[in-house]
Amino acid sequence: MSERRAYNYAVIRVVPRVERDEFVNAGVILYSQQHKFLGMRVRVNEAKLRSLWPETPMEAICKHLDAAMKICEGAADGGPIAKLSMSERFQWLTSPRSTMIQISPVRTGLTSDPQRTLDHLAEDLIS
Known part of the structure; x- marks a missing residue:
């Protein structure tokens, strides 16, 4: 078994109407410097988002989440931020x-x- 090492993670939340502070968990980002790992999982629950606000701009949300995924992966088409180190990303x-x-x-x-x-x-936290 490999040695257990530290990691940091955060949950990505979609907030259809910022002024209402309601959100749906849509992803998780995990970073472990010692494992040299940066990963992200995204799953958008359109039905839940539309239940909070029927006019939720799903296309724009998916576009932003796709861009975040490219940055996380360090993809060539992820823009200048995707070229940063894992820690900086x-x-x-x-x-x-x-x-x-x-x-x-x-x-x-x-x-x-x-x-x-x-x-x-991702299984536990994404709605």
Whole structure:
């Protein structure tokens, strides 16, 4: 068994109407410096979002989440932020925002398998 090492994670929240403070969890970002791992899982529950606000701009939300995924992956078409180090990309992705896509506080844990931990967190936390 591999050694358990520290990781940080945050939940991605979609807030259809910022002034109402209602949100639906739509993703998880996990970073482990020691494992050299940065990963993200996204699953958008359109029905839940529309129940909070029928006019939720799903196309714009999906476009922003796709861009975040490219940044997380360090994709060539992810723009200049995608070229930063894993640590810098995690910091950028988890920076506080007051838009429709918001991030929970960053939390920590220990894992010997960051991919499995990410999958577990996604299953447990994404609505």
